[in-house]
Amino acid sequence: MFENQIELYLSTERSDVTLIVDGTKLPAHRSILSKGSDYFKTMFSSSFEEAKSNNVELKETNLEAFKVVLNYIYNDKANILHNGRTFNELFEVLACARYFMVDPLSALLVSCLKNRGTISTLITNALAYSIDELIEHGTKLLQQAAPYLIEKNIFEQLSPQAVDYVLKLPLNTKESIIFEALVGWMRNNLAYSKLFPEFLKHIDLSLLEKRHIDMLSEPTQIIDSNFCSTLLCQHQEQANGYLKVVNENVINNLRTVEGVIHLYPSGNRRVTSIYPKNFFTIDLQQQFLLNCIKFNLKLVVGYTVFVSKDMREWHCVIDHSKYDCFGLQVLYFTERVVRFLRIEAVESVSFSVTANVEALYLTDSFEVDSSTTLLIPKQNVIPKEMNTLSTETSTGVFTEGELNERHMRHRISNGCIVFQLSQPYIIGTIKLLLDKESSFYIEIITKKNNWTRIFSEKNVSGWRTATFEKQPLCCIKIVGTRSPSKYFHLHGLECYATMTDSI
Structure with a gap:
C-alpha cells in the first residue's frame, strides 16, 4: 500500500488505471480504489473485462460528485464535505458514494444531511434518491411539525413525488390544515395540474367546511368542479359507514389531529396537548363501533372524554373532571359510532398519555352509571398485592x-x-x-x-x-x-x- 496516498489523488505517478467519467480521464490506483470501495474491489478482483483494462469508463456518473467520492477514498477525511457544497450537491455525492459502495462516506453524509436543509427539501431529495434512512428521518420531522404545515410553509418546496408521499401519511394534524397546504402548493404549481385530482383523493373532503371546498374555485378554478362534487359525495357516503371489530384494539397507527406525539430517547411515545390547549384529539381514520377506551395518564389530573364522527358534534362519554386520576384508565360507555376521540384535562395544563391508546368494542358485560358515566364494577378493583408504587397496569x-x-x-x-x-x-x-x-x-x-x-x-x-x-x-x-x-x-x-x- 502507498504511503501518503493523498498525494496520489488525480496523479499519474504510479497510476495503473484510468477512470473515464463523462469524457474526463482521471488517473487512479487499483489498490487504493479496492481498499476504499467494495465496488472497485469486486471489479478489480473478478473476471470482468475491467479487471485487466487500463481504461475503465464509469457510465451515468456525475463527474463532480465522483471527484468528491474519489477524494475521500484517497484522503479518508471528512473535511471534503465542508467546501461550500449545496444541499442538493451533497445528495449527489451521497448517491455516488452509495453506488460505488464507499460505506463510511455514505454514513457520514447521511448524518450530515439529517441536520441540513428544510423538512421539505430533505424529504424531496431523500425520495428522489431513495435514501430510506433519510426518508424515515424526514418523516419523523414532518410529523413533529405537522400542526404547523401552513405556518412553516412545509409544502412549498415539495416535489410532486414528495407531495404524493406526504398525502399518504397519517399526518398528525387536522384534515383542513393538510387541505389548505395542498391548495397553496397547487396554486403555485399549476404546471402539474394533471396530478391534482389524484392528490385530492387523499384528502377526506367530508371533514371539510364549505369555505374549504370553495378554495378550489376562488379566486380562480384550479380543478374541475364536477370532479370535486363527485369526490365529495363519495367521501360523504363512505363516512356514513362503520366497522364493528370485536375485542380488538382498532388503533394500529396512532394519529393525532390536535396535539403532538413525542418520541423519547428511551423509545417511549406520548400523546401530549399543545399548550395553552388542554386537550388532544385522536383520529381513528374511519368510523368504528366502540364501547371502551384505555390509556395511561402521565399526570394526576381530572379529565373528560368526548367522541365525534366528524369533529363538528361532540358527545361526552366519560366525565372524570371532579376526580384526581392517574395511571391506567379503563373506561366503558354505551356503544356508539366513533371516529374522533378527544381527551381534555380540567385545568389549562399541557398533559399527556402514553401512546399505547386503545379503542375497543368489548363483548364483556359491564354496567355504567348514566348520571356520572362511572363504571359499576362487578369485581374487586383493588390489587391483591399491596404496593406503594404505581405501575402502568395497576388500578x-x-x-x-x-x-x-x-x-x-x-x-x-x-x-x-x-x-x-x-x-x-x-x-x-x-x-x-x-x-x-x-x-x-x-x-x-x-x-x-x-x-x-x-x-x-x-x-x-x-x-x-x-x-x-x-x-x-x-x-x-x-x-x-x-x-x-x-x-x-x-x-x-x-x-x-x-x-x-x-x-
Whole structure:
C-alpha cells in the first residue's frame, strides 16, 4: 500500500488505471480504489473485462460528485464535505458514494444531511434518491411539525413525488390544515395540474367546511368542479359507514389531529396537548363501533372524554373532571359510532398519555352509571398485592402508610393508611382484613378533597365488611384507633359495587 496516498489523488505517478467519467480521464490506483470501495474491489478482483483494462469508463456518473467520492477514498477525511457544497450537491455525492459502495462516506453524509436543509427539501431529495434512512428521518420531522404545515410553509418546496408521499401519511394534524397546504402548493404549481385530482383523493373532503371546498374555485378554478362534487359525495357516503371489530384494539397507527406525539430517547411515545390547549384529539381514520377506551395518564389530573364522527358534534362519554386520576384508565360507555376521540384535562395544563391508546368494542358485560358515566364494577378493583408504587397496569396505589412485609401499617394516634384508585368507580362495599383485634374507622373521598366517614368498628379482627350507599369513590382512608401493639395492621383491602359482588 502507498504511503501518503493523498498525494496520489488525480496523479499519474504510479497510476495503473484510468477512470473515464463523462469524457474526463482521471488517473487512479487499483489498490487504493479496492481498499476504499467494495465496488472497485469486486471489479478489480473478478473476471470482468475491467479487471485487466487500463481504461475503465464509469457510465451515468456525475463527474463532480465522483471527484468528491474519489477524494475521500484517497484522503479518508471528512473535511471534503465542508467546501461550500449545496444541499442538493451533497445528495449527489451521497448517491455516488452509495453506488460505488464507499460505506463510511455514505454514513457520514447521511448524518450530515439529517441536520441540513428544510423538512421539505430533505424529504424531496431523500425520495428522489431513495435514501430510506433519510426518508424515515424526514418523516419523523414532518410529523413533529405537522400542526404547523401552513405556518412553516412545509409544502412549498415539495416535489410532486414528495407531495404524493406526504398525502399518504397519517399526518398528525387536522384534515383542513393538510387541505389548505395542498391548495397553496397547487396554486403555485399549476404546471402539474394533471396530478391534482389524484392528490385530492387523499384528502377526506367530508371533514371539510364549505369555505374549504370553495378554495378550489376562488379566486380562480384550479380543478374541475364536477370532479370535486363527485369526490365529495363519495367521501360523504363512505363516512356514513362503520366497522364493528370485536375485542380488538382498532388503533394500529396512532394519529393525532390536535396535539403532538413525542418520541423519547428511551423509545417511549406520548400523546401530549399543545399548550395553552388542554386537550388532544385522536383520529381513528374511519368510523368504528366502540364501547371502551384505555390509556395511561402521565399526570394526576381530572379529565373528560368526548367522541365525534366528524369533529363538528361532540358527545361526552366519560366525565372524570371532579376526580384526581392517574395511571391506567379503563373506561366503558354505551356503544356508539366513533371516529374522533378527544381527551381534555380540567385545568389549562399541557398533559399527556402514553401512546399505547386503545379503542375497543368489548363483548364483556359491564354496567355504567348514566348520571356520572362511572363504571359499576362487578369485581374487586383493588390489587391483591399491596404496593406503594404505581405501575402502568395497576388500578391504584397506597399513598399513605408503611409497607411492611406485604401488608400496610401505621402508628396508632399518628398517621393513617390511604389507598388512591387510579380512576373513580361506583362503590358500595369495602372489605378489610385485620390479623389482630383492633378498632378503626373508614373515610372516603367521593370528589376532590372531601373526606366523608362511612364506617367504624371496635375490637374486631378477620375480614370486616363496610356497606354503604353506592356512590362515586376514588380514595379510601383507614385510621386505626386501637391495636394490641403500637401499630395498626392492614393485611387485605377490597372494593366492590355491592355486597353481593364480594361473595
